[in-house]
Amino acid sequence: MAARSTSSPNTSRATPGEVVYQEKVREDxxxxxxxxxxxxxxxxxxxxxxxxxxxxxxxxxxRRAR
Structure with a gap:
């Protein structure tokens, strides 16, 4: 299995764990x-x-609602 880049915004083929990790990196x-x-x-x-x-x-x- 090839390594996936954590900088890729495409999460359609990422595992749930990879998606969580990518979100942590983005938040950092x-x-x-x-x-x-x-x-x-x-x-x-x-x-x-x-x-x-x-x-x-x-x-x-x-600001207050009008």
Whole structure:
């Protein structure tokens, strides 16, 4: 079996473990950038106050709905 590159965005033939590893590598690269990285799920996204509590410390400007 040939070795697969972890830099390839094509995960259609990757094993589940390889996909997880590739995501870890991608996240490590994002964390190395001079910006903040935040993750959220649908439950938090559907709660404006919970989402704001996550994004506000990251420096995301908030604006009120019109």
């Amino acid at each position: 690269r994002l964390r190395a950038l001079p910006m903040s990285v935040r993750r959220w799920d649908w439950q938090r996204a559907n709660s404006p106050s919970r989402l704001a509590a996550l994004l506000r410390p990251a420096g995301v400007p908030l």
